[in-house]
Amino acid sequence: MNRPMLRSQRLDRLGSAIFAEVAGWKSEARAKGLSVINLDIGSPDRPPEEELRAALAAASMRADAYRYPGTEGTQAFRETVARWFFHRFGVELDPQTELLSLMGTQDGLAHLPLAITDPGDMALLPDPGYPVYGAGLAVAGVEAVPLPLLEENGYLPDFDAVPEAIWHKIKFMILNYPSNPLSATADLGFFEKAVYTARKRGILLVHDNAYSEMAFDGLRPPSVLEIPGASDVAMEFHSLSKSYHLAGTRLGFAAGNKDAIASLRALKNNIDFGVFLGAQEAGIAALEMDMSAPRPIAGLYERRRNVFVRELREQGWNVPLPKATMFLWARVPDGWSSRAFSQSLLTSTGVASIPGNAFGARGEGYVRLALVEQEDVLREAAKRIGEFIRSSQPSK
Numbered sequence: 104m105n106r107p108m109l110r111s112q113r114l115d116r117l118g119s120a121i122f123a124e125v126a127g128w129k130s131e132a133r134a135k136g137l138s139v140i141n142l143d144i145g146s147p148d149r150p151p152e153e154e155l156r157a158a159l160a161a162a163s164m165r166a167d168a169y170r171y172p173g174t175e176g177t178q179a180f181r182e183t184v185a186r187w188f189f190h191r192f193g194v195e196l197d198p199q200t201e202l203l204s205l206m207g208t209q210d211g212l213a214h215l216p217l218a219i220t221d222p223g224d225m226a227l228l229p230d231p232g233y234p235v236y237g238a239g240l241a242v243a244g245v246e247a248v249p250l251p252l253l254e255e256n257g258y259l260p261d262f263d264a265v266p267e268a269i270w271h272k273i274k275f276m277i278l279n280y281p282s283n284p285l286s287a288t289a290d291l292g293f294f295e296k297a298v299y300t301a302r303k304r305g306i307l308l309v310h311d312n313a314y315s316e317m318a319f320d321g322l323r324p325p326s327v328l329e330i331p332g333a334s335d336v337a338m339e340f341h342s343l344s345k346s347y348h349l350a351g352t353r354l355g356f357a358a359g360n361k362d363a364i365a366s367l368r369a370l371k372n373n374i375d376f377g378v379f380l381g382a383q384e385a386g387i388a389a390l391e392m393d394m395s396a397p398r399p400i401a402g403l404y405e406r407r408r409n410v411f412v413r414e415l416r417e418q419g420w421n422v423p424l425p426k427a428t429m430f431l432w433a434r435v436p437d438g439w440s441s442r443a444f445s446q447s448l449l450t451s452t453g454v455a456s457i458p459g460n461a462f463g464a465r466g467e468g469y470v471r472l473a474l475v476e477q478e479d480v481l482r483e484a485a486k487r488i489g490e491f492i493r494s495s496q497p498s499k
Contacts, residue, residue, distance in 0.1 A: 104254060105305065113241055113242055113244075116241035117237075117238045117241050117242075120223040120377050120415060121457060122143070122144065122457075123468055125143050125449070125455055125457065127446075128446055128449045128450055128455070129141075129276045129449065129455060130468060131449075131450050132449055132450050132452075132453045133163065133443075134174070135450070137401055137452065137453035138453050139449075139453045139454075139455060140453055140454045140455065140480055140483065140484045141452060141455050141475065141476065142455055142456055142471075142472045142473045142475065142476065142480070142484060142486070143455040143456055143473060144343035144473060144474045144475070144476075145328075145429050145430060145475060146350060146459075146473075146475060147176065147270065147344070147345065147347070147348040147350055147429075147475060148243070148346060148475045148476060148477070149210050149403070150346055151349050151385070151389070152348075152389075152398060153408050154286075155347060155349065155385050155388050155392070155393065156244075156385075156390060157383050158382065158387070158388035159183040159352070159382065159385040160429065161384070161387070162323060162380060162381035162383075162384035162430055163381040165380075166212060167380075168379075168380045168381050168425050169380075169422060169495065171377065171497075172377040172378060172379065172383070173376070173377045174203075174204075174371045174372045174374065174375060174376065174377045175203055175204060175368055175377070175388075176202070176203065176204025176356070176370060176377065176378065177204075177380065177383050178385060179200065179383075180204055180383040180386060180387055181198035181199075181202045181204065181356075181389060182198045183390050183391065184196075184198070184202055184356050184358070184390065184431070185197075185198045187215050187389075187390040187452055188326075188328075188358065188394065188492045190317075190393075190394045191326075191393075192325065192326040192328065193300070193327050194326060194327065194329055196328075196329045196358055196359075197361075197431075200361045200364065200365070200369025201334065201357075201358060201359060201361055201364060202305055202356055202357070202358055202364070203356060203357045203364050203367060203368050203371075204286065204354070204355075204377060204378050204383065205280050205340070205354070205355040205356055205378070205380055205436060205476070206353040206355075206358050206375070207342060207344055207350075207353045207354065207355045208311060208313050208340040208344075208355040209235050210276075210342065210355070211243070211340050211357045212236060212239055212309075212311060212340060212365065213235050213238060213239040213276075214239065214245035214370055214374075215239060215309065215363070215367055216239045216245050216362075216370065217238050217239075217242065217370055218366040218367045218369065219274065219275065219307065219363055219366050219367070219368040220243055220245045220274045221244075222243070222244030222245065223246075223347075223405060224243070224245045224246070224247045224272070224274040224472050225245065225248050225272040225273050225274065225414065226240055226246070226247060226248065226267070226273060226274055226275050226277070227248050227249075227250045227265070227273055227275075227276035227277070228240070228243055228247045228248070228250060228276075228277055228416055228463075229252050229260070229277060229278065229279055229282070230250060230251055230252060230364045230462075230463035230464060230465045230466075231252060231284055231285060231429050231462035231463040231466035231469075232248035232252075232279060232282075232421060232463055233279065233283050234278070234283070234461065234462065234463060236277050236311075247272070248265075248269055249463065249464070250265070250276065250286070250466070251264075251464070252282075252285060252465065253467055255257045256385040256388065257287060258285045258287035259287070259432060260278075261407075262296065262297070265333075266285075266300055266386070268366065270304050272305075273304065273306050274306060274307065275306050275308070275309050276295060276301070276306060276307075276308060276309065277309045277311060278309070278310050278311070278327075279310070279311040279312075279313075279497075280293075280310075280312075280324065281314040281317065281324055281426070281427035281428045282314075282319060282428070283314065283428055283430060283467040284430055284432050284457070284459070284462050284466070284469075284471040285432050286426065286427055286428045286430050287426075288318065288322065288324060288426045288427050289324075289325075290325065290331065291325050291329060294310075294327045294329070294333075295330055296324060296436035297310075297337075298327065298330045298332070298333045298336060298337060302332075302335070302336050305378065306336070307336060307337070307338065307339040307360060307363055308327065308333075308336055308338075309337070309338055309340070309363075310326075310327040310338070310339045310340070311339075311340050312324070312326060312327070312339050312341055313341065313342040313344070313345060313355070313428075314341065314345060314427055314428045315341065315346075315402065316345070316346035316393075316399065316400065316401060317345055317346065317401050317404060317427055317428055317429060318401060318426060318427035318428075319388060319404070319405040319408060319425070319427060320405070320426065321400060321465045322426055322427060325340055327339055328359050329360075334359045334361070334478070335360070335361060336359055336360065337359050337364045338356050338357055338358065338359035338360040338364065339357070339359050340355065340356075340357050340358075341355055341356055341357075341358065342354075343355060343386050343390075344356040345429065346389075346398070346400060346450050347386075347389040347393075347400065348400065349382075349385060349386065349389065350396035351382060351384065352378075352381075352385055352386070353368035354378055354382045354383065354385070354386045364405070364476065371440065385457055391498075392419065404429050404474050407474040407476075407477075407478055408424065408431075408474060410478045410482065411431065411441045411472075411474060411478075411481040411482075411484070411485060412424050412431070412479055414481065414482050414485035414486070415431075415485045415488065416490070417485075417489075418485055418488060418490075418492070419485065419489055419492060419493065420433070420436070420488060420492060423482050425467065429473055429475060430471050430472065430473055430474065431469055431472040431474070432439070432459070432469055432471055433460060433468075433469060433472065434468060434469055435459075435468060435469065435470050435481075436497070437497070438496075438497030440458075440467065440468075440498045441458035441459040441460045441461075441466065441467050441468060441469060441470055442458040442460060443497070444458070444470060444497075445457065445470050446458075447491075448488065448491055448493060451491055452488065452490070452491050453483070453487065454484045454486040454488055454491075455470045456470045456471060457470065457471045458470055458471075459471060
C-alpha cells in the first residue's frame with residue numbers, strides 16, 4: 104500500500120530554511136571545539152525589567168488568568184495601547200475598531216494575506232525583507248512581487264519604477280522602517296509618498312514598525328499613521344518583543360485601517376483564542392512604564408553598535424553605522440558570496456551570522472549580524488572576524 108506524502112507543496116514555497124542551516128553550521132563549529140557567538144537570530148539576550156516580570160508573575164497567579172482570553176485582546180490592553188500610541192505618535196486610535204492584539208507581529212504579518220486576499224492576488228514585498236512576509240503570501244496562494252531596496256537609494260523603494268500593469272494586480276504592499284535586515288530608516292516625507300501611492304493605486308499599505316523604539320543618536324522613527332488620513336489606506340504592526348525584551352511572551356498589536364483589522368480579527372477568531380492574559384498584563388505594565396518613567400532599551404543597543412562597529416573597522420572591515428534596530432547590514436568582502444562567507448565564518452571562527460540572500464535576491468553580497476551579545480563578546484567576535492578576513496580565501 105502506498106503511503107500518502109505527508110508534506111504540503113506549499114511548504115516548498117515558504118522560502119529560505121537558512122535558520123535551520125545555520126543551526127547545522129553551529130553544530131559543525133562546536134564539533135571542532137569552537138565556542139559559538141550567536142549573532143544570527145535577533146533574540147534579546149537580556150530579560151525584561153523586573154517590574155514587568157513581576158506584573159507577569161502576579162497575573163499568572165490569578166485564578167481567572169487561565170480562561171480563553173479572546174482574540175481581540177482585553178479592553179485594558181487595547182485602551183493602554185491607544186493611550187501609548189497617542190503619547191508616542193500623537194495619533195488617536197479607537198480601541199474597539201482600530202486595534203487588535205497579536206501573538207507577536209509575526210502572527211499578524213503571516214496571517215494577514217489569508218484575511219484580506221484571495222489566491223491569484225499579488226502583493227509588493229520589500230527585497231531584501233523579513234522572510235515571514237513571503238511565507239504568509241505562499242500559504243495564502245498570493246504572488247509576491249519584489250520591491251527593490253537598493254543601497255544607493257538609501258534602501259527606500261522607487262514606487263514609480265513599478266510597472267503600470269503590475270499595479271492593477273496588487274492588493275497590498277509591505278514596508279518596514281526601521282528595517283530588518285537593512286537597519287534603514289524613513290522619515291515622514293517618505294511615508295507621505297507611500298500613503299499617496301497607496302491611495303492613488305487603491306491598495307492597502309502595511310507598515311511593519313516592530314523597531315520603532317530601537318533607534319539611535321536621538322532619532323525617533325515615525326508611524327505611517329501620523330500622515331493625515333493614513334488609516335483610510337494603511338495599517339501598522341508593532342511588537343513589544345524588542346522594545347521591552349518581552350520576546351517570549353509573544354505580544355504585539357495591529358493598528359489602523361478598520362476594514363483590515365476587522366478581517367484579521369475575523370480570521371483569528373476562527374484559528375486562535377488570543378494572547379495569554381498574563382502576557383497582556385506585562386504588556387500593559389511595559390507601556391505604562393514607557394509613558395511615565397521610560398527606560399528605553401535603545402541605549403543598550405546603541406552602545407553595542409558603537410563598540411562593534413568601531414572594533415570591526417579597526418579590524419579592517421568598514422561596516423556602516425546603523426541608525427536603528429539590533430542589526431548590522433554589511434557588504435561581505437570582495438570575492439565572497441553571502442552564503443559562503445557566513446558559513447565559512449561560522450565553521451572557522453564560531454561567529455554566527457545570516458547571509459543576506461536569505462532575505463531576498465537583492466540581499467546577495469551582504470550579511471546580517473545581530474547585536475544580541477554583551478560588549479566584551481562583541482569585541483571578541485570582531486577580533487575573530489578580522490582574523491578570518493585576513494587569513495581566508497574567498498569561496499563561491
